């Protein structure tokens with residue numbers, strides 16, 4: 001709605017100006033307000049309704065798992081935590097890392113082959129022993145998971161925290 | 177009552193009685209036997225009165241009464257009173273829309289029955305499925321019927337879409353009904369997908385794990401752009417679907433609600449709109465009048481407005497007899513009996529399938545060990561093949577392009593032509609056949625090359641994922657098909673033939689991909705000539 005004084009208006013804009021139909025224009029305006037508030041109400045209600053199914057707390061079952069004392073993992077061993085689909089590798093120098101076997105393609109569990117590589121049964125992605133992808137549709141390598149030592153000296157793996165590949169947990173190699 | 181004095185008292189009484197429901201209670205005194213008499217009479221007449229309150233016209237013995245039945249019955253009024261002969265021909269519809277509707281109704285009924293015993297709980301679901309299979313009377317039968325009807329509905333929706341397309345029944349004014357149809361297509365697929373999880377067996381668990389991760393696959397793009405931290409559509413979609421980061425109780429609850437409440441209601445609503453649109457669009461699409469003016473076995477009617485006698489139905493005093501009604505017949509019995517026969521046939525086929533073939537129930541879901549091969553139901557296997565090239569391209573990108581592309585067809589091809597003719601005539605049929613051959617060759621060659629030589633990552637192991645996402649056998653095929661249909665538009669100077677080319681590409685590629693993934697993909701998604709070549713464990 002134009003607020004400029006009538007004298008500055010051209011004939012054309014005068015014709016288009018709602019001032020010449022004051023009653024009508026007020027009705028238009030009220031109608032517009034009604035429509036906008038109805039739409040606004042609808043949108044707010046919709047957002048509110050859609051917000052509910054978007055979880056803010058996740059029911060993750062034990063994402064941190066205590067695995068026992070380091071001795072449970074002899075040097076040069078590879079251990080499969082079957083329930084969690086995690087492989088724990090302890091190298092000869094005592095360094096330790098955890099590899100998630102959950103395929104980065106669509107979440108199947110990759111199987112460890114004889115030669116240490118991983119093969120995903122769902123669409124045939126192949127990963128090297130350190131998790132790097134070498135074939136198939138997986139967009140990335142198998143994730144390395146964070147390892148730490150708890151206060152009571154146990155190894156702890158956290159399934160929800162990844163670390164850069166190559167990040168190992170060094171434990172002093174005292175003979176058992 | 178201003179006219180009371182002019183009427184004899186008896187008649188006045190009668191009028192009055194009518195008005196207050198036969199009681200006339202103010203004129204009566206205690207002890208008067210009249211009310212009791214009325215009461216007894218009403219009691220005796222109640223059955224007829226109840227019937228008359230439901231059926232407001234005579235028995236459907238005359239054309240007139242049958243027409244009134246059609247207009248006044250809630251379920252029948254989705255039909256118009258008279259239906260065009262062309263719409264009744266089997267070759268027009270192949271009965272597919274009706275069969276789809278019947279399957280949906282069967283699914284609702286058997287689904288509600290299954291709900292009586294099914295428990296949507298991760299610890300109970302599988303056991304309750306076993307109960308349904310082995311303990312509940314007729315449980316296995318109902319489950320089988322439910323399963324086969326679901327497969328049948330998906331197949332019929334696709335076939336129905338193809339028939340609507342090839343008879344150019346999507347053209348103005350039916351564009352929006354085509355779009356509603358696309359919604360039904362997507363809803364049907366989502367119904368199947370959500371239902372797949374409920375048995376909570378291995379098949380279910382891994383199919384939904386894969387499906388949910390497909391929802392997450394836009395990360396392939398956001399990762400490449402480095403914006404996943406701030407703008408994670410993929411992650412949000414997966415969380416919304418599963419309510420968690422893995423398939424568990426939250427996911428089961430959500431899928432249960434979607435499968436048993438949200439999606440069936442949405443589907444029923446859109447089906448209602450779909451049918452209403454058919455009525456509003458003047459019945460089914462049909463070519464201009466060609467059929468001899470008097471249908472065989474119909475009373476000679478043209479020119480006589482009396483014969484129709486449907487003033488209640490056709491507005492105005494002179495119905496447009498010659499124009500619109502000449503080749504029509506009453507919907508009751510013609511269309512009604514055809515629908516009834518189709519329904520019985522559909523039910524019969526489902527009963528037979530359900531009786532002889534059991535729906536599968538594999539072992540209970542085990543999140544530690546995937547099925548190998550983990551195959552989706554047949555109608556998703558083509559997609560699974562595409563997904564095995566790239567999760568995003570095959571699972572989100574290409575399906576979105578296909579669905580949007582199909583929905584846009586009526587808006588891109590606006591050529592005026594007679595609808596209701598298969599392939600729009602001989603030239604269109606030729607375009608369809610050439611395209612089918614072309615698509616078959618291209619698709620098979622592409623699959624063979626991929627199986628034989630692999631794809632980019634096998635040659636350049638360090639190639640960035642985004643290159644594979646954008647450039648893989650699936651996207652290459654889509655590009656070839658798009659070019660082919662544009663070339664067809666140029667060659668034939670017709671958008672309709674271009675549309676025929678595009679749709680045929682889609683259908684043939686879908687069929688070949690589905691066949692290929694069903695038969696030739698085995699454990700580890702490797703190629704095998706037959707299932708008997710699969711390694712045994």
Ligand code: HEM
Nearest residue numbers: 269273274276277337340345353354357358360361460461
């Ligand atoms: C739940 C799924 C569906 C049901 C129950 C359904 C039902 C029907 C029925 C009963 C008809 C009457 C004619 C006939 O039997 O062929 C019809 C016509 C039609 N359908 Fe569907 N349909 C479904 C899905 C679709 C889909 C996926 C499309 C296309 C994308 C579609 C587009 C149309 C159109 C445009 C017509 C009008 C055809 C004409 O005028 O000749 N429908 N539908």
Ligand code: FES
Nearest residue numbers: 103105106120123
């Ligand atoms: S889920 Fe591993 S290759 Fe598809």
